[in-house]
Amino acid sequence: MRRLRPAALVVAGVIPIDLMAQERKMAYDLREVLGRSEAKVVARDHSIRTWHERWRTDTRGRWTARLIGNPSVWAGREHGEVDYYLTQFLMGHGCFTSYLYRMGKVGDLSCVFGDSDLDDAHHTFFLCDRWVPERESLEQEIGRITPENIVEIMLSQRDYWDQVATFAKIQLFGGAICDQVLELQTFKDS
Numbered sequence: 001m002r003r004l005r006p007a008a009l010v011v012a013g014v015i016p017i018d019l020m021a022q023e024r025k026m027a028y029d030l031r032e033v034l035g036r037s038e039a040k041v042v043a044r045d046h047s048i049r050t051w052h053e054r055w056r057t058d059t060r061g062r063w064t065a066r067l068i069g070n071p072s073v074w075a076g077r078e079h080g081e082v083d084y085y086l087t088q089f090l091m092g093h094g095c096f097t098s099y100l101y102r103m104g105k106v107g108d109l110s111c112v113f114g115d116s117d118l119d120d121a122h123h124t125f126f127l128c129d130r131w132v133p134e135r136e137s138l139e140q141e142i143g144r145i146t147p148e149n150i151v152e153i154m155l156s157q158r159d160y161w162d163q164v165a166t167f168a169k170i171q172l173f174g175g176a177i178c179d180q181v182l183e184l185q186t187f188k189d190s
């Protein structure tokens, strides 16, 4: 079975399968001493803590880790669908030239809108000049956004979640922006 990358599991809110197995075994082993329900609680707590520690010290998925510092709070949220656009934002995949560059689709890392030598999810969402009006109106509604606080804001109110999701969608615009990026890049290259 192909192992899912840690960031994909965190975004999906799924505890890694080996930790699940460990948790079940631990709950089983402890049930004589603690009773069934207490054993479950202790085992769950242990696997959450192991998951957090693993996520904190992993070298992969660091953009996602900057956004989602606490995987279990994220996983246990009471609202918020992670759609296609939010997935791209949270994973740092998508029509960011840094990603397209890794995929061999573009020749350099700079933003097609000409304001940065590096275009990635951070640039697009939080910095790019192209999205200043949209970002400003979002911030008027939900407050100043940074990679470190955006998830907390999204989790605080369903409406805030939806507004961030809409912002993500505008920027990624159903893939159309991707064509635009590639078109502009071709234009720049020729």
Ligand SMILES: [Zn+2]
Binding pocket: 111, 112, 113, 114, 115, 116, 119, 123, 127, 128, 129, 130
């Ligand atoms: Zn830009």
